[in-house]
Amino acid sequence: MKLDPFVLQQATEWASSPVFDVGTRSEVARLLEANDHKALTDRFYRNLELGTGGLRGIMGAGTAYMNVYNIRKATTALALYIKECSPNESLSVAISYDSRNRSDFFAHAAAEVLVHHGIQVLITGEMRPVPLLSFMVRHFGCQAGICITASHNPPAYNGYKVYWKDGAQLTPPHDQNLIDRYESLTDYGALAYTDFEKARQAGSIRIVRSELDEAYFEKMKAYHFFQGDTASTSIVYTSLHGTGIYVVPEALKRAGFTQVHVVQEQATPDGNFPTITSPNPEEPSAWEYALKLAQKERADLAFATDPDSDRIGVLARDADVYIRLNGNQIGALLTDYVLTSLKKKNALSPHGLMITTIVSSDLQKDIATHHGVHWEETLTGFKWIGDRIEAYESGVRLPYREFVCGGEESFGFLAGHFVRDKDAVLSCMLFAQLAAEYRSQGHSVMEALDALYLQHGLYHETLSTFTREGKEGAQQIAYAMTQMRKHPPTELSGVCVKEIRDYLQPHKDLPPSNVLQFVLEDGSKVSLRPSGTEPKIKIYLSAKKAAEHLTTANLRASKKEVELCAQLIEKAFIGSLVFS
Numbered sequence: 001m002k003l004d005p006f007v008l009q010q011a012t013e014w015a016s017s018p019v020f021d022v023g024t025r026s027e028v029a030r031l032l033e034a035n036d037h038k039a040l041t042d043r044f045y046r047n048l049e050l051g052t053g054g055l056r057g058i059m060g061a062g063t064a065y066m067n068v069y070n071i072r073k074a075t076t077a078l079a080l081y082i083k084e085c086s087p088n089e090s091l092s093v094a095i096s097y098d099s100r101n102r103s104d105f106f107a108h109a110a111a112e113v114l115v116h117h118g119i120q121v122l123i124t125g126e127m128r129p130v131p132l133l134s135f136m137v138r139h140f141g142c143q144a145g146i147c148i149t150a151s152h153n154p155p156a157y158n159g160y161k162v163y164w165k166d167g168a169q170l171t172p173p174h175d176q177n178l179i180d181r182y183e184s185l186t187d188y189g190a191l192a193y194t195d196f197e198k199a200r201q202a203g204s205i206r207i208v209r210s211e212l213d214e215a216y217f218e219k220m221k222a223y224h225f226f227q228g229d230t231a232s233t234s235i236v237y238t239s240l241h242g243t244g245i246y247v248v249p250e251a252l253k254r255a256g257f258t259q260v261h262v263v264q265e266q267a268t269p270d271g272n273f274p275t276i277t278s279p280n281p282e283e284p285s286a287w288e289y290a291l292k293l294a295q296k297e298r299a300d301l302a303f304a305t306d307p308d309s310d311r312i313g314v315l316a317r318d319a320d321v322y323i324r325l326n327g328n329q330i331g332a333l334l335t336d337y338v339l340t341s342l343k344k345k346n347a348l349s350p351h352g353l354m355i356t357t358i359v360s361s362d363l364q365k366d367i368a369t370h371h372g373v374h375w376e377e378t379l380t381g382f383k384w385i386g387d388r389i390e391a392y393e394s395g396v397r398l399p400y401r402e403f404v405c406g407g408e409e410s411f412g413f414l415a416g417h418f419v420r421d422k423d424a425v426l427s428c429m430l431f432a433q434l435a436a437e438y439r440s441q442g443h444s445v446m447e448a449l450d451a452l453y454l455q456h457g458l459y460h461e462t463l464s465t466f467t468r469e470g471k472e473g474a475q476q477i478a479y480a481m482t483q484m485r486k487h488p489p490t491e492l493s494g495v496c497v498k499e500i501r502d503y504l505q506p507h508k509d510l511p512p513s514n515v516l517q518f519v520l521e522d523g524s525k526v527s528l529r530p531s532g533t534e535p536k537i538k539i540y541l542s543a544k545k546a547a548e549h550l551t552t553a554n555l556r557a558s559k560k561e562v563e564l565c566a567q568l569i570e571k572a573f574i575g576s577l578v579f580s
Contacts, residue, residue, distance in 0.1 A: 003037050010044040010063055019189040020061070020069070027061040042470045050074050050182040052175040053381065053533045056150050056159035059102060066150075066158045068109045072191040074160055075110040075146070077182035079117035081174075082143045092120040094140060094208075096133040097148035098308040099242050099269035100158050103127065106148045110160075112193035115204040119143075125209040127269060129243045129309030130161070131423035135216050136208065138167040138418065149308040152280035153534065155272050167420035168386025172511060213247060217254055219418040220426060225341040226433040230256035233436040234299040236315075237428070238263035238290045240279040241270040242307030244424065251429045257436075261297050263289045273307075280306055281313020282411055282463075287324065291315065294322055301435050301445070305424040310382075311411040312424040314431060316445035323446055328361035328461045328542070331407030332452055333445070334427060335364045337434040338405045338415050339371040348373070348404065353392065355385045355406035358503070358510075358517065359527040359540040364407060366456035374401060379503070379513045380529060382412050386420040393417070409461065409540065450555060457523075457547040458555070460562040462570055464539040465531075468579070476579040477530045477537045483578045484516055484528060493568035495520045518573075524565070526573050539577075541570050 014020055015028040031039050043062025048055055048070045055074055057066040082091055093114050097103035104127070111121040122140055124132075130147050137145035145163035153159070162170050162178065170178060185191070199205045235252060237260055239245035245267050252260050266275050266289055273279045276286050281304040294302040294315060302315035302322065314330050315322045325333075335354060342348035354368035354375045368375040378384035385406050391397035407413035412422030415430065438448045453459070468476045490497055501507060503515040515529040527540040543566035545558055 003040060004045070007041050007044045011040050014044075014061055014063075017189070024061040024067070024069075038470075045471045047183070050077070050179050051532060052170065052179075053383070054159060054161040054169070056153065056157060056533045058156045059158050066160075068106065069188045069191070071106045071109045071160060072113050072193060073185050073188065074162075074182055075113035076117075076185055076191050077178055078144060078146070078162060079114055079119055081178050081181050082119070083117065086143060090120070091118075092122060092140065092142045094133060094136040094142045094145040094163075095121060095123040095147075096128045096130075096136065096145075097124070098129075099127055099271055100148070100150055100307060101155065101271035102158060103148040103271065106158065106160070107146070108196045109193070110146050110148070111205055112196050112199065113191065115199040116192050116194040121199070121205045122208050123205060124212065125207045127243045127246070128212070129247060129305075129425060130421055131310060131419045131425055132212060132216055132247065134163060134167040134419045134421040135219070136212055137163050137165065138420070139212070139215050140208075141165075147308065151308055151533070152278065152282070152306040152311065154278065159533070163421075166386065166390045168390060169381075169383035169421065171383055171387040213250075216247075216418075217251065219416070220251060220254070220429060223415060223426065223430060224255050224433075225337075225345075225430075226437045228437065228440045230433070230436050231258050233257060233301070233432060233439055234259040234261070234297055235432055236261045236263065236290050236294040236297060236299045236302040238266045238302070238304045239269070239309070240276060240281070240286060240304055240306060241266050241268065241273050242279060242305060242309060243269065244305035244309035245269065247425050248303070248305060248309065248428050251425050252432055255429050255433060257432050259299075261293055261299065263293055265289050281311055282327070284324065286313070287315060291322060300439065301432065303428045303431070305428070309424045310422045312413065312427040312431070313411060316435070318444055318446040325449075326461055327407070327409045327411040328363060328459065329449055330411065330427070330431070331356070331409070331413050332361065332363045332367060333434060333449060334407065334413050334415070334430055335405055336367045336371075336452060337430060337437075339367070339373060342404065343371065349402040351400055351402045352404045353401035354404060355388055357381070357384070357408040358515065359529070360407070360409040361459045361461055361542050362544070363452065363456055363459050367452065370456065373404060379510055380408065380515065381532065382408060382414070382422045385414070389417070389420060409463070453547075454550055454552065454555065455547060458545040458550055458558055458562055460543045460559070460566045462541045462566055464541075464570060464574060465536045466577075466579075467534075467536050469535045473535050477535075480537055480577055480579050481514060481516070481528070481530065484576070487576075488516070489518065489573065489576045492518070492520060492526065492572040493565070495522050495524065495569065520569070522565075524569060526569065528577075539570065539573060541566055541573070543569060
């Protein structure tokens with residue numbers, strides 16, 4: 001098979017041009033010498049996209065890969081854009097990074113570009129979680145923020161998230177405006193920057209350390225709800241080799257939790273993630289070490305956070321068994337706990353608002369309605385929740401509503417205003433209090449979840465993902481979405497499809513998004529969407545049994561029934577998916 005001439009031209013330039021460092025040139029030259037057409041195509045068939053979620057990709061040389069040249073390109077675009085938005089103003093940008101390989105190097109490279117353009121940089125002295133970067137933007141009044149992270153992706157990946165001055169990830173029109181400027185930059189040799197150390201000595205780069213943590217912990221005090229016995233609650237925590245180790249144990253300690261057992265094998269930040277195949281609390285394999293320690297300590301709970309500490313995973317002890325909660329269950333329990341706690345303090349705003357996403361369980365909406373709190377849905381991705389919060393806070397969206405809490409199925413939750421992204425640090429502290437309070441009443445976390453089911457209805461959710469790498473994979477995912485639109489199922493496992501929602505078409509007040517949702521007659525729903533940050537297509541399924549059909553006596557059997565129903569619907573839907 002002949003190599004595409006465009007790919008060959010790009011690769012030849014990267015292998016020979018002095019614009020690129022020696023290591024980069026050698027890396028590409030070796031592929032050319034080996035005549036590795038697939039590797040060369042994957043690296044050079046396109047430019048790495050600055051999507052609405054930022055940059056994310058495999059690290060290495062090439063226009064389509066994550067490297068310092070694409071970091072400089074994205075940061076140049078950001079510098080130009082914020083200067084356009086705020087001409088003649090003194091501008092600053094906050095930067096942080098996670099534990100991934102080269103994250104600190106990429107963060108420094110971004111800082112070097114910004115200061116060259118006359119923008120002050122505040123950068124964390126060491127790695128910090130995404131929620132602290134979001135808080136940092138707001139706390140220091142920055143125009144924008146950058147976090148170098150690829151969340152829970154495999155070790156080969158890294159990424160670049162951009163935040164606006166409200167502390168949330170970019171949404172329209174800023175995301176597309178930034179993308180346009182990024183795509184207009186075609187000459188890597190023209191991307192200027194200033195040496196990091198020289199800029200630091202000149203005062204253009206400010207290193208931020210404990211003052212950030214202390215300001216963040218001070219804000220968390222408003223969510224120290226439980227004033228009872230916290231010392232009796234035993235907790236295991238693993239940071240999965242990520243940033244959470246710097247702040248989660250301290251957050252728990254300040255809330256009164258003294259029995260916190262850290263998984264030492266995974267406590268050291270390490271971008272190779274040596275003890276796990278995937279640093280994602282959604283994956284069962286990530287829990288091996290935490291489960292062993294929890295069993296040894298007979299802990300009430302175990303928490304896991306992903307490398308950038310925006311996702312929380314929970315194991316809850318039920319008698320002698322540990323149950324791994326999914327993101328919808330975590331979100332439902334936290335939503336009920338926050339709303340209940342604020343009501344007890346007479347601090348729940350009459351304009352209160354709970355926000356969730358279209359692919360999440362409806363249980364959070366049921367809970368909000370029960371508490372008299374208005375709820376709304378956004379597209380998938382916490383940036384849309386942040387955007388909705390800002391719209392109400394700024395007065396763009398009326399009538400006024402005050403965000404109280406919200407979450408999405410992908411293990412993300414947020415309460416309050418001081419952060420504008422999902423926050424696993426705050427979520428760990430809240431969940432620990434939740435468990436301690438129920439413990440003081442003689443109940444377990446699982447009993448608390450069952451009580452919610454009996455009150456609002458029984459839900460069972462699943463998530464299936466199909467990975468398709470490279471150019472061919474992207475084409476397969478696009479084909480699957482096209483075919484599903486042309487030939488949608490009319491029934492799944494004998495249950496009729498009552499409604500098809502195509503979010504590419506106008507839907508309420510949501511912007512277009514490549515999502516298909518199938519609502520079944522029994523209240524179940526299936527959603528299909530390509531990931532915006534990974535080479536995957538995802539199937540979200542939620543099966544339901546109404547509360548009027550549930551009793552304490554039949555709850556166990558009903559769970560098995562709904563689980564089987566979900567499995568059959570999922571199997572039928574996957575069978576209708578066509579990739580080629």
